[in-house]
Amino acid sequence: MLHIEGLSKRFGDKQVLDGLDLDVERGETVVLVGDSGAGKTTLLNIISGLMAPDSGTIAIDGVLVERADGGGRVSVPPRFRSIGYVPQNYILFPFLSAYDNVAFGLKGRLQDRDVSRTVDSILSTLELEGVAHLRPGQLSGGQKQRVALARALAIKPKVLLMDEPLSSLDVGLRGRVREEIAGFLSSFKTTTLYVTHDLDDAFALGDRVAVLVAGRVVGIATMDELLNHPPTFEVARSLGLNCYLGEMIDAKTALIEGTRLVVGRTELDGGSDALICFRPDSVKVLDGESEAEGNVLTGRVISAYEGRDVVQLSVNAGMRIECCLMRRQYERADIGPGKEVKLLIDPSDIHACSRPSPSPASLHV
Amino acid sequence: MPSEKRDAALKSATIALAFFVSLLSVLAFVAVLSWTSWADLLSAMVSKRVIYAVELSLSTSLTSTGLAIATAVPVAYALSRHEFPGKGLVELVLTVPLILPPIAVGAILLVFFSSTAVGQVLESIFRIVFEIPGLVVAQYCVIMPITTKVVKASFDSLDPMYEGMAETLGCSPSQSLTRVLLPMSYNGIASAAVLGWSRAVGEFGASVMLAGATPLKTETLPISVFLKLSVADVPGAVALIVIMVGIAVLVLFGLQRTPASRYVLAGG
Numbered sequence: 290m291l292h293i294e295g296l297s298k299r300f301g302d303k304q305v306l307d308g309l310d311l312d313v314e315r316g317e318t319v320v321l322v323g324d325s326g327a328g329k330t331t332l333l334n335i336i337s338g339l340m341a342p343d344s345g346t347i348a349i350d351g352v353l354v355e356r357a358d359g360g361g362r363v364s365v366p367p368r369f370r371s372i373g374y375v376p377q378n379y380i381l382f383p384f385l386s387a388y389d390n391v392a393f394g395l396k397g398r399l400q401d402r403d404v405s406r407t408v409d410s411i412l413s414t415l416e417l418e419g420v421a422h423l424r425p426g427q428l429s430g431g432q433k434q435r436v437a438l439a440r441a442l443a444i445k446p447k448v449l450l451m452d453e454p455l456s457s458l459d460v461g462l463r464g465r466v467r468e469e470i471a472g473f474l475s476s477f478k479t480t481t482l483y484v485t486h487d488l489d490d491a492f493a494l495g496d497r498v499a500v501l502v503a504g505r506v507v508g509i510a511t512m513d514e515l516l517n518h519p520p521t522f523e524v525a526r527s528l529g530l531n532c533y534l535g536e537m538i539d540a541k542t543a544l545i546e547g548t549r550l551v552v553g554r555t556e557l558d559g560g561s562d563a564l565i566c567f568r569p570d571s572v573k574v575l576d577g578e579s580e581a582e583g584n585v586l587t588g589r590v591i592s593a594y595e596g597r598d599v600v601q602l603s604v605n606a607g608m609r610i611e612c613c614l615m616r617r618q619y620e621r622a623d624i625g626p627g628k629e630v631k632l633l634i635d636p637s638d639i640h641a642c643s644r645p646s647p648s649p650a651s652l653h654v
Numbered sequence: 655m656p657s658e659k660r661d662a663a664l665k666s667a668t669i670a671l672a673f674f675v676s677l678l679s680v681l682a683f684v685a686v687l688s689w690t691s692w693a694d695l696l697s698a699m700v701s702k703r704v705i706y707a708v709e710l711s712l713s714t715s716l717t718s719t720g721l722a723i724a725t726a727v728p729v730a731y732a733l734s735r736h737e738f739p740g741k742g743l744v745e746l747v748l749t750v751p752l753i754l755p756p757i758a759v760g761a762i763l764l765v766f767f768s769s770t771a772v773g774q775v776l777e778s779i780f781r782i783v784f785e786i787p788g789l790v791v792a793q794y795c796v797i798m799p800i801t802t803k804v805v806k807a808s809f810d811s812l813d814p815m816y817e818g819m820a821e822t823l824g825c826s827p828s829q830s831l832t833r834v835l836l837p838m839s840y841n842g843i844a845s846a847a848v849l850g851w852s853r854a855v856g857e858f859g860a861s862v863m864l865a866g867a868t869p870l871k872t873e874t875l876p877i878s879v880f881l882k883l884s885v886a887d888v889p890g891a892v893a894l895i896v897i898m899v900g901i902a903v904l905v906l907f908g909l910q911r912t913p914a915s916r917y918v919l920a921g922g
Contacts, residue, residue: 334818338821339815339821366826367822368823368826370822373822374819380815380819382837382838383838384838393820397824398824444823
């Protein structure tokens, strides 16, 4: 449904998009994950026709809407692209009510009676009937987000673009709104490209997850596949995995910066270079003098980030390991920066694969 | 001196200064009023010349303000939303009249309409020099840069993404201008109109150079004050000044009840 090939965009000296390729199939939701400033918003602005790329092509439902290199430039105006766009700050028209915001794109396309029926229907689906008469300034963050979604969906777009719609919500509200969005997306079945830097969004919303690094999609697969078999070092890092370049001593043991780890999942033989990854939540922090079978490493806590329920630790155990533990255990065990800790990593949670070729083409799963 | 005392002294001194300069203005106005009696004032106010000056001032200033807004909106849109060769030059040319004394603007206009080929063609069609249309032209030239700057500032303050959103929802660029940018800029455009009109209604220098100061012809309120003082008709001048102050107070009072006051009264 959405096909992007070789898309590049440069701002001054900064190459924001660098030959980006991406396909989104009909009816699926792809969550594009990337750091702040990685070019996610630029990509959406280019797809929607609000910004011109330096090179590359975009096709929507088989129709070429953008071609910026060779063979004659094509740039279909935004109004003819059938794009529904939910930008980061919603950009609701402040002088219109929620109802009129949703009706904005329908006026001129439909008869007044049909506009009214369509808007009423979508407001009902998104549970916004009670606030239809209110202006954006009178709405809560979650309501604004739903009005923006309703406005984008009302025109029945072929592709829905969502730009970090949860980023301006309170942390407490984010989880609930995320669940709502997941429900709406599955009921509308609109082809959706959702960009975010928040991995929780990717877990909750993405049929597939694409990872954007240095202006390219370096991996696209389901979240489980990416977490358990990260195709590249960049993907693993972007997904917050512990990830190391090392070598296999034999078919079951990897050597990373002088530390040996028993690896449960690998098809590599001894002597080969390897990319070794494991998830932070697969690292267990051992209490006191308890003994355990498996990869037991001793290290010192470099830093501890205390969340409400979970504490994230960075530990120097010959290599830097990120892990997490429940806050209660953290307080009980008197763990903190500078303290010594024992870590247990189950071999079955450690994945080793061959180091990817530096060629960008080989980085795709 | 302890910091608390220093802060209190600064607060008292600045408030006292604010009252002092306000008092000077009030005293000056009261002093002017003392030059006439209420009877003379009332009879001057209903005189034919004063009524003519009020009507002419209102009609020319409203016309020039309408023309200025009609030009300022598209020009401000071009300057705010598009890049084009010579944009810097256009902005410079539009800014110069803001700095020039109005009398110099009037002199330039007088020379243009009197001695250039284009100016003479326009003069033969519209009869501008020493005529009522000259008042409109002079006022327009003085206020057009102000209105353009205010409208452009209003456009600049709005994220172009609003128009972009309108375009993704089916609007052409011109529809996004009329359906989104103009409604969102209502306060800015209204404040540009109020600022422009208040400047136009009090315009003297450019008007007197281009349209002259002919009684009961090109006699606007400020020109009328000038004419009356030039023949030592102080009660007549005072009556006009009272009317002008009254108009200013009414405008400010009316503005305080509109959202546009945020721009005009705060100077933003």
